[in-house]
Amino acid sequence: MHKPLSSTASRLRAVLAAAALVFGTAALAGAPPSALVPPLPFVPMPAEVVRSDAGLRLAPGAVIAVPAGDRAARRVADTLATMALRDRGLRLLVRSGTRGDIVLRRDAASRTTDGAYQLDVAPGGVTLQAGSDAGLFYAGVSLWQLLTADGGQGAVTLPGLHIADRPRFGWRGLMLDVVRHFAPVDEVKALIDQMALHKLNVLHLHLSDDQGWRLEIKRYPELTRIGAWRTPPGGEPARYGGFYTQAQLRELVAYAAARHITLVPELDMPGHAQAVVAAYPKVGVDIGDGPGRNPRPAVSVDWGVNPYLYNADEATLRFVENVMDEVMAVFPSTFVHVGGDEAIKDQWKASPTVQARMRALGVTSEEALQSWFIGRIGRYLEKHGRRLIGWDEILEGGLPAGASVMSWRGTEGAVAAANQGHDVVLAPAGSLYLDNLQSARGDEPEGRLAQLPIEKVYTFDPMPAGLDAERARHVLGLEAALWTEYMPSRRQREHAIFPRIAALAEVAWSPASARDWSGFLPRLALQRARYLRQGVNAADSAFAVQFDVDGGEAAMLAAGQAPVRLSNQVGHGEIRYTLDGSEPTPMAPSLVARPGEPVVVALPARLRATAFDAAGQALAAVRERRFDVPALLARSSNELRACPNGEMGLRVPLRPDATDWAPVFNVNLMDACWIYPQARLDGVRAVSVDAGRLARNYGLAHDAVKVIQHPASTPEGELEVRQDDCAGPLLARLPLPPGTALETLTLTAALPPVAGTHDLCLRFTAPISGPLYAIDTARLLLTVPSTR
Known part of the structure; x- marks a missing residue:
């Protein structure tokens, strides 16, 4: 008998909640893991699910039946068979006809919603039906998720299910910055493969910016000959970059279309234009020196906001239109993204030629000139059957008719645009920018220190408040963005995307009523296990164990022991630990950390811990913390605080284009100053700091005047150590060696005897016209190291 999920959901949640009391979703007291109701393995969660008592066993050789002559259904069946063999070792046979263990059917009733489908699993077989090709494809994805739920091989027993599913939003997107x-x-x-398995359908490629131009334009070959390459700070490598040929992009477009994903190209304008101006200076601005005085900059190596703009003359507009002709010939997408963000207008204000152009156009402000510029391109795209979309700055100066808005500075831009009758896509930085770190952990790689944990992605509501039903129809959907300034390798990019893409998918696809954070967590654990089996470098930040010392390290040093609390970000899993450095396992001899109860750790100890699910599978890699005097007297970059009135905004690598993960440094671009909190100085005789000399490659625009220069005693500057605060007594001054090479340095100095526990201010006085200095680790030493 079928049981509606709505009638059983409360009982299922009660079972899982009861389990959570012991396991953090662990096993019920006295009950084996098999006593738990297994979570449905779907991400995203279908709109409607009905569970039944009887399922189906699929053995090797099971037949997938497809309607004769239905090429799209055949492609779905072939894809499903390929994935079942690859991921489970289960051989499925594809046959034309209407009888089989798995049957694909067309359903005219579901044609009204693109992507809608039904999936039934019963003792008599599996049925997938949909009206659209996309719906049939998504039905196949859901069946693949059932097949791979347990990570096993060979034959599989599927639960009895009836699913009626449809997407909530038509735009379910991810942006990848391939410029930086x-x-x-x-x-x-x-x-693209992973997006398809998450039922996402828009890949937005950010293809041009100050740091590079990434697509071949045959009419303008200098765009890739010059604009696609840069020399990083430090000169290594001498040539860094790349671009896609039009043939490669057509291949990607076709590859994505076969998986029901649209590629949307973005060329940023009128700002973020330094790479294009490096290639063709005449499209840039004659900065204050009259016509024909167009400087040729290098392709930028600076992250952030750079000053270069397109000019607004007819020749430049024709240049852009010619580029768009080739872009439209490669990308068949309805939408073309034109950026429009962060275009500081200093060059326009300084240029007599641009000012004359404004007067000729009757434009009274630079913001209005940007609106005119965007409107001109929008009309050109519209004439060719395309639609313009841009970041929400295109609202400033008046939104061109027919333009759509991608709102990144919160949701206000989306509300304003929708209320004006424009379509919008939600991409707010605080909820959907994946370059924000996933946790406060010290082992997170590079990125913005603003945190975007997976729960924040999951709880984001793409339908902003303040829109009535009529205006709400302008909300096309949502998009997460991965800006890659600090992610030079595929491994780092995957770490940032996965598993947060799972939360994004559920927000974009599932109805709001189907979303349930506590129910998502066990499915997330299953999904992360899938990633690892597929070789995807998915982050385990949500499940990784964190160690928090009650009273702090200074108190632990004084007492020789302290309570240590073990937890993880999402409160999920049974945490097991050892104190002798051995590997924690789901069985003895490891110990269980009870929720809310600290573990008393006596010095010295090597505490190792991880969390396990109900089946005894590790949810994250083992984390370790040593508790001894040297470790407790050291602070990593992540354990240091920003100085008062400052903020550590970025975690950056030693070299901008490094592909390894260490070392990384938390930095405040405006003030090279850190606080070592609560240092127990009794018996301390010296300080040793592992530091980094980094590139100061940041386009700060109008914020450059806010960078603080601390008074120096030598031409190269020094690292000062002051007691209590940055105005306190000077305890040590550690001279910086001369040079500009990007490298690690160890700075050591004796400290005068000081009793008690104090904050320490650590600040660099190096000239702000040179490299940026940062701290990897600061150590207090009980002896003064020998200088011999």
């Missing part, structure tokens, strides 16, 4: 760091074609294809 180039992603090869194979990597983009792998991302």
Whole structure:
């Protein structure tokens, strides 16, 4: 008998909640893991699910039946068979006809919603039916998720189910910035594959910016000959970058279309234009020196906001239109993204030629000139059957008719645009920018220190408040964005995308009523296990164990022991630990950390821990913390605080284009100053700091005047150590060695005897016209190291 999920959901949640009391979703007291109701393995969660008592066993040789002559259904069946063999070792046979263990059917009733489908699993077989090709494809994805739920091989027993599913939003997107760091074609294809398995359908490629131009334009070959390459700070490598040929992009477009994904190209304008101006200076601005005085900059190596703009003359507009002709010939997408963000207008204000152009156009402000510029391109695209979309700055100066808005500075831009009758896509930085770190952990790789944990992605509501039903129809959907300034390798990019893409998918696809954070967590654990089996470098930040010392390290040093609390970000899983450095396992001899109860750790100890699910599978890699005097007297970059009135905004690598993960440094671009909190100085005789000399490659625009220069005693500057705060007594001054090479340094100095526990201010006085200095680790020493 079928049981509606709505009638059983409360009982299922009660079972899982009861389990959570012991397991953090662990096993019920006295009950084996098999006593738990297994979570449905779907991400995203279908709109409607009905469970039944009787399921189906699929054995090797099971037949997938497809309607004769239905090529799209055949492609779905072939894809399903390929994935079942690859991921489960289960051989399925594809046959034309209406009888089989798995049957694909067309359903005219579901044609009204693109992507809608039904999936039934019963003792008599599996049925997938949909009206659209996309719906049939998504039905196949859901069946694949059932087949791979347990990670097993060979025959599989499927639960009895009836699913009626449809997407909530038509735009379910992900943006990949391939400008700051180039992603090869194979990597983009792998991302498309994963997007399809999450039922996402828009890949937005950010193809031009100050740091590079990434697509071949045959009429303007200098765009890739010059604009696609840069020399990183430090000169290594001498040539860094890359671009896609039009043939490669057509291949990607077709590859994505076969998986029901649209590629949307973005060329940023009128700002973020330094790479194009480097290639063709005449499209840039004659900065204050009259006509014909167009400087040729290098392709930028600076992250952030750079000053270069397109000018607004007819020749430049024709240049852009010619580029768009080739872009439209490669990308068949309805939408073309034109950026429009962060275009500081200093060059326009300084240019007599641009000012004369404004007067000729009757434009009274630079913001209005940007609106005119965007409107001109929008009309050109519209004439060719396309639609313009841009970041929400295109609202400033008046939104061109027919333009759509991608709202990244919160949701206000989306509300304003929708209320004006424009279509919108939600992509707010605080909820959907994947370059924000996933946790506060010290082992997170590079990125923005603003945190975007997976729960924040999951709880984001793409339908902003303040829109009535009529205006709400302008909300096309949502999109997460991965800006790659600090992610030069595929491994780092995958770490940032996965598993947060799972939360994104559920927000974009599932009805709001179907979303349930506590129910998502066990499915997320299953999904992360899938990623690892597929070789995807998915982050385990949500499940990784965190160690928090009650009273702090200074108190632990004084007492020789302290309570240590073990937890993880999502409160999920049974945490097991050891104190002798051995590997924690789901069985003895490891110990269980009870929720809310600290573990008393006596010095010295090597505490190792991880979390396990109900089946005894590790949810994250083992984390370790040593508790001894040297470790407790050291603070990593992540354990240091920003100085008062400052903020550590970025975690950056030693070299901008490094592909390894260490070392990384938390930095405040405006003030090279850190606080070592609560240092127990009794018996301390010296300080040793592992530091980094980094590139100061940041386009700060109008914020450059806010960078603080601390008074120096030598031409190269020094690292000062002050007691209590940055105005306190000077305890040590550690001279910086001369040079500008990007490298690690160890700075050591004796400290005068000081009793008690104090904060320490650590600040660099190096000239702000040179490299940026940062701290990897600061150590207090009980002896003064020998200088011999």
